[in-house]
Every structure is written in C-alpha cells, then in structure tokens.
Amino acid sequence: MTTVPTPPWRKSPRPMKPQLSQALIVETGLRILDAEGLDALSMRRVAQELETGPASLYAHVSNKEELLDLIYDVVLGEIRLPELDPDDWRPQLRAYALEAHRVLTRHNDISKTALAGVPTGPNALRVGEYMMRLLISAGMPPLDASFSVDRLSLYIAGDAYEGSQHFAKMRAQGLDDPEAYIQGFVGQIRDYYQSLPRDQFPTITAHIAELTDPDGEARFEYGLDLILEGMAARMK
Amino acid sequence: MTTVPTPPWRKSPRPMKPQLSQALIVETGLRILDAEGLDALSMRRVAQELETGPASLYAHVSNKEELLDLIYDVVLGEIRLPELDPDDWRPQLRAYALEAHRVLTRHNDISKTALAGVPTGPNALRVGEYMMRLLISAGMPPLDASFSVDRLSLYIAGDAYEGSQHFAKMRAQGLDDPEAYIQGFVGQIRDYYQSLPRDQFPTITAHIAELTDPDGEARFEYGLDLILEGMAARMK
DNA sequence: ACCTGAACACCGTTCAAGT
C-alpha cells in the first residue's frame, strides 16, 4: 500500500478503506453470520462487505473452512467460566452446558462448524481445559473425563445446530416471528400425526401432545440431565 | 412419451432410457451418496447420471431438501427392529442404537439430513413407534419417553454425522485408507497438544493419551451408555 | 403431464499480473 503523506492537521493518515487483515475478515464474517446465518456467509459476501474481490481474502485465510473455524473460536470466547469448585461438579458442569448452549444459539447455525471438525482454537482449548479439570479434580478417571467432555460437547453443539435450523428455515421463508413459526410448525406435525393409521402407529397416535411439546429449551435440559446422570454413575 | 410399437419377438417396449420417476431419482441419489458423499450429491449430478437436464427432476421432487429427506427415509428403512421385549428395555434400546448408528454410518454423511430437520417419513415413524412403545411398555411416563427418544435420536445422528466428516475430509484430500488417515489425524492433534504451554493447560497436557484415543466406536458407546443410565433413573 | 434448453443468480478457488 502506498503511504499517503499526512496533512499537518491530521495525526495519522486515514485510508479510504480499512486495511484488510485476518481479524477484520473474521469480524465481518461473524457479523454476516449473526445477521443472516451460515447460508449467507460466503467468501464473496465477506469480500463484498469489505469492498474488495473474493480473491483478496485468500492472502489472510487459506480457505472457507479455516475462516469458519476462526469465527467459531471467537464465538467460544464468549463463554464465561465460573471459578472452579470440584465439590459441586454437577451443578457447575450443568451451568457450563447452559452457558455454552446459550452462546452458540445466539450465533445462528455456527454450531455446524463444531460438528464438521474437532475445534482446536485457543478458546476451544480453554473450555476443554476447564471441563477436564472440573471432572478430574472431582474424582473421575481421566479416560472417562475425556470421553465425557467429548460427548457433552457433541450434545451441546448437536442440539444448538438442530435448534438453529428452525430459524434458518424461517429466514428462508421470509418470516420473522419465531414464536409464531414454531407454533405453526408444531401444528403441522400434530395434524400429520393425527392423520396416521391408529392400528399401525398405536403409540405415536396415543401420545401426540407429548411428542409435539414445543419447548426446545426443556428438551435440551432433559438430555443434558440424562448425560449428567450417567456421568455421576462414573464418578469416583 | 411416444409409445414405440413393440416388435413381436419382444414382450414389452424397451425405451432407450429408463422412465424418470421419483423412485429412480431417489435411488440414483442414494448411489451417488454412497459412492462419493453428500458433497457430490447435487441435483445436476443426479440429472447427469440419468442422462437428462436438472430441470427434469423438478417434475418429481419439489427441491433438493425433499430429495434428501426421501433418501434419508430409504436409509432408515434398512434398520432392523427386533421383536419388542419390555422386560429387557435397556439392552434392547442399546441394540437399536448400535444398529441405527451402523446403518447411518454405512451411508456417509447422510445423517446431516436428520440434524437439518425433523424426519417424518414412513421409516422415521416406524423406528419412532418402536422406541416409544419399548419405553412406555417398560414403564416410562409418555413425556419422558418422548424426550428420551428425541434426545437419543439426536445423539445417534450427531455422532454419525461427526464421524462421517473424517471420511469426507479424507475423500477431499484424495486419500482412501481410513485407518491410516485416522492415525495421521490423531498424530497431528497429539503433536499440537504436546506443543501447548503446560502452565496454561495443565490438565490437557497431562492427559494427551486419553484425549486422543482414536476409537470412535468406543466413544459412541460411551455416550450411549451415559444416556441409557440417565433413562434408567427415569424408569418406572 | 412430463420433459427440455437456456438462463438467472449465485458459489469457492486459482492464477497471472500488478503494486
């Protein structure tokens, strides 16, 4: 970049465009993700937002997958970890899971990235270190702790991704009231179940209300508690 | 289609191309999925395989999402369900999970489709009915059974998808020895962990062997048993 | 009703050329 001579009334040169950098690209990608979801987050779109061509990005990021990994780690950075207290591992791990799930859910369908590959960024290490330390200091054997952390992480990301898909579909249909969309969706499933032959599907047709409970957060916590229960059985 | 007069030595007219139909499209899509994975399964590719243009498919399938849902349900059709025995719900549900996981894993990254939307095809109903019946007849309250089935299904599909990603990446790199690829991948992670500052990540660096256990099947079964343990606590 | 060619509005990535 040619250095423009600084006029005396300015402290520093002001370039028309902010200089391209990995951090700026990641930040721009995150903004698109938050506003419009993973489907809208293309290399070309990021470039457009930065008023340049897509090829320019490849000087700072080796491909789209790396960009997504970088964005994912920035998101993980939002997870707050409480002081570690091994005497109370269960409520603490539960609180971690809820916090992580909340953070992932805030950023649309970014969790897909966690499912696509093992996250290894600095913030992935930070939360991994925390969970491992909590379980081992509470008395869990290291191999159990390793597997437990891995499975819990998969569950959190899996549920966050599944949950985000409803919003993605809503966006694709051009709607924007999540409450109404979920109600409509659940209603459709209910009608479909009601139309099924009762002799072939006796159990489903007998429990339609239970099968179409729309509370996604309750479902997440239910599965979380199943896993925590299993972990408790392997503790000490 | 113009009917060609049948020569007397043939029982039926033999068209040059097999007639297009939804079943044929689904079958072709499944073949591509099995051979080259979800990334290779495009509408254009299916059309090419059927020696027609992509637009022709839209007479039998409303969009790509519907095609994937149809393929997914065909895959679920491969899951064999044993005679139901409510006195032994735990080993039975465990066997179901292993069978479902094995079937999904056989078909590359198709599990992504289950994560993307609630499967509602005939075979999804069939396995759902089975699991619900097993748990309820074993004494679980219907709402618990509904949540349990939902969470277990998410876990199975989530793990199958995550596991399939290794193969997808292997394919993308043009390699074809899964054993060697996993070994190489695990080795890289191990080296990376080894390079971390011990004071910042004491727990991770102290348990590298446990954290890089390459046995994906053991991890799946470990998480499955965590969930089954939790379900046992909610039984009766 | 079913099928088609052509087009529209996109993708990720590469590469030679510029500064």
Add this chain to the structure above:
DNA sequence: ACCTGAACACCGTTCAAGT
C-alpha cells in the same frame, strides 16, 4: 507481501416452450 480482475468449474431453481 499484498491485492486485483478475470476465469474455471461448479451450484439450485425458474420459466417459457415443446410434446
């Protein structure tokens, strides 16, 4: 070293036109 324009090899879907 960083940035660019242009190109390559793809996408899913629509639509008017054909049979």
